Amino acid sequence: MSDKILEMKNITKRYPGVVALDNVSFSVKNKTIHALVGENGAGKSTLMKVLSGVITSGNYEGDIYYKNEHCEFKTIKESENLGIAIIHQELALVPYLSIRENIFLGHEHSKFGVNDVYKMREEAIEVLKRVGLSRMPETIVSDLSVAEQQLVEIAKALTKHIELLVLDEPTSALNENESNQLLNLLLEFKKEGLTSILISHKLSEVIKVCDAFTILRDGAVVETLYRGIDEVTEGRIVQGMVGRSFANNYYPPRDSDIGDVVLKVEDWNVFSTAEDKQIIKDVSFDVKRGEVVGIAGLMGAGRTELAMSIFGYREGQKASGKIYKNQELIQNNNISMAVKNGFAYISEDRKVYGLIQMSTIKDNMTLVNLKSVSNNGRINFDKEINEVNTLIEQLVIRCTGHEQVVETLSGGNQQKVALAKWIFSDADIILLDEPTRGIDVGAKYEIFSIINQLAESGKTILMISSELPELLGMCDRIYLMTQGKIIGCVDAEDATQETIMAQLI
Ligand SMILES: Nc1ncnc2c1ncn2[C@@H]1O[C@H](COP(=O)(O)OP(=O)(O)OP(=O)(O)O)[C@@H](O)[C@H]1O
Ligand SMILES: [Mg+2]
Structure with missing residues (x-):
């Protein structure tokens, strides 16, 4: 045999x-x-x-x-x-x-x-x-x-x-x-x-x-x-x-002017009524204009729950605490309020929160911000297609064209569409939850470059990732989270994988 x-x-x-x-x-x-x-x-x-x-x-x-x-x-x-x-x-x-x-x-x-x-x-x-x-x-x-x-x-x-x-x-x-x-x-x-x-x-x-x-x-x-x-x-x-050799530097440099605090969260608590337990405990943190801030934690630390609850997700949950945007107290009591307040959330589970599977690449991308391609309430289709094609090119999305249905894209390419959708939106606080999950090395570099561009253009970015090298390579500061609590914050420059892991375990 x-x-x-x-x-x-x-x-x-x-x-x-x-x-x-x-x-x-x-x-x-x-x-x-x-x-x-x-x-x-x-x-x-x-x-x-x-x-x-x-x-x-x-x-x-x-x-x-x-x-x-x-x-x-x-x-x-x-x-x-x-x-x-x-x-x-x-x-x-x-x-x-x-x-x-x-x-x-x-x-x-x-x-x-x-x-x-x-x-x-x-x-x-x-x-x-x-x-x-x-x-x-x-x-x-x-x-x-x-x-x-x-x-x-x-x-x-x-x-x-x-x-x-x-x-x-x-x-x-x-x-x-x-x-x-x-x-x-x-x-x-x-x-x-x-x-x-x-x-x-x-x-x-x-x-x-x-x-x-x-x-x-x-x-x-x-x-x-x-x-x-x-x-x-x-x-x-x-x-x-x-098909070509690839630079060994996986993290592109960023030249961003870090400004005032844009997002400030104070005493944030989330109680899961479904599970009858507290999942986020007294969390406070802030992110400045032009800054990329990471949250590191092990599986089950509550990172996704934190990001989602700030984005207004409340199913089976009660949240309390304060969210300030540019020092003004705001309410993100549901997702549409959060979107109106300029928040975007790119999730690890694009199937549920990210994309409409049966819809085309174009429609998914422009859905959250149709007004930017409209004049007097009418969609300018040429402009829409142009903008979508630019994003497809920028993110190297492998597809037959903007009319391809999302469901028929490879997993990694779906993730890129989810990201493009929020890049296209005019959100200024972007919550990224495992943004490069399932993305190949070349495309990761493209995505990091886009995150940098977003920060350089003055957006405020909070990034969750299970990959510490990615957080260390991309963030200015990293908050450490275990069991629903923030236990510290480190400057990415001074931290190493080992020092972070030692605190998380
Ligand atoms: N049902 C479908 N209809 C049309 N095209 C499809 C369909 N399923 C897959 N494809 C296309 O086939 C190609 C290969 O996709 P596949 O999902 O096998 O890629 P992959 O290597 O698994 O990528 P990834 O790393 O992103 O998961 C892609 O161009 C994809 O768009
Ligand atoms: Mg695949």
Whole structure:
């Protein structure tokens, strides 16, 4: 028997106007961890959708061999039955069901025709422990952060009999510690005989754990590197991904005049009525004009809750405290008030808060500020299209044009549209929640440049990121947050990853 668990041969997948995969051949050796890397829109997720039967046989050209058997999957279930599990980039849990219900959805254990809740609960506890998530199985999924949901997805996969696990950007929402924990989990799984395919834009971690590396560019394979045979470096991978060598300086310089305090938050408290607990405790902070201020914290520290509550989000929550803009007390009691007060929020979960999936790139981008492209109440369509095309170019959004429906963009390109939307708005206080989640190295640089331009033009920027190097590279100051409280503030210039982590743990 060959040592390959998977061979995909000459796979071509076309969409109207794009060849997403162009004659791709991809094979994976048994009991290895194989990285699949490439820029946003390179075709990584599409290749994995072909493998798992999301894109069904007949809708692509080429052949799949799994354990030497030719496969033509008509449904996802068929690939699952053979032991292939895929965790998609866009998480797919049912938000109003519990962790346990999600884990066993579609393959419930039953006894005498009745769901065996006791057994499922036991098993759920066990797999949650294995992935390191300390939550009760009864917790409702919508109460979990994106990062925690990711762990539930992995736990769900573990309860099935799997031999090939595909993870599409599993660590993009996790910080370094959480990522390491997950990667160690993959290494452990490997020892137990599991094969994994890992899609990630975090090249340093991919290099740490993977045995082989396939680089895709524009829907085609550039090369596959093997650890121990080829020289595997970040530089070489990036060069393959973007087709040119890339400057080592990932953070562009900023020349911004820092002015007076624009945003001041005092004694901010948020109580979750849904969970019956206080999630933000006596938080006070400020951000000046032209300043980029970060918030560092571990998963569950309350960073997203803080940003969202300041942006007026109140579902299942009560908030109290004071928000001042330019020393004037303002009320952000709901999102539309916050938008009127000049706030923008770019979220880590673009599906829910960021974009209208069924709408075009153009309509998504201009929705919040149509008046800027209107004269006397009429939209000037030429102006609108011009502005949208400029943003598409600036952010290097890979698309067939401004009329492409957002849902059909690659994950990273959707994130860029979400960002463009708020750049286009005339907000002057911009809250960025994991703005580069799932964005490739080249495009990250573009996004950082745009953040710098925004700050240089006098906007006030608050940035949440799980990646400390990103905060250190981009921020003037960084607030440290644990368990709903701000425990300190450091100048980014004087801080290091180690000094920050030491305070956060
Ligand atoms: N349903 C669809 N209709 C039209 N085009 C699509 C559809 N799905 C994907 N595409 C296009 O196929 C190309 C490859 O997308 P894919 O999602 O595979 O990229 P990716 O490598 O996973 O990128 P990312 O890193 O951003 O997740 C993109 O140009 C995308 O716009
Ligand atoms: Mg993708």
